[in-house]
Amino acid sequence: MNNETHTPSSDFAKEIALIPGGEVINKCIQCGICTASCVVACVDDQYRPRRLIQKILIGKRDEVLKSDQPWLCMTCRMCEERCQEGVSPAEIFHAVRILAVKEGHIPKVFQITVEKVLCDGWMLADAYTDFNEDEREDLGLNPALAWNDTFTKKVKKKYLAGEESA
């Protein structure tokens, strides 16, 4: 593995390199192996990890931070396994998301997901029917799913101080 950096660094790339996970972005040689390996790119022809890294390297800060693309990475790390330069697109996109959140750019679908989980404790509350309750009771399980309340309280206590009793 080569420890040299290969690519001219934009201010945006330098900014990403300062966030944990983004340090090695300037080692990317734009070979495209990550895109060829990516499970998301297989099903979404708009999602291209190499191209997203390129946009960071050439300084398209606004476009990248406001894009949904860095949020589509599943963190499977297949790209990282195959990258010959020791770059992890997953970690780079994580660094991008940290910056995007700080600047208020969170795709609506992710906001709704988080709000839903913080409210109900899981994503499937709307699909939890009387039938499921009866089934759980028959199996001797608690139909109230009280663990969801416990979970949301713990999350709020840890990450949203002051909201744990909401």
Ligand code: SF4
């Ligand atoms: S495989 Fe590695 S070096 Fe090649 S484009 Fe992707 S991140 Fe860059």
Ligand code: SF4
């Ligand atoms: S970690 Fe992200 S970018 Fe890498 S292969 Fe998986 S989905 Fe694609």
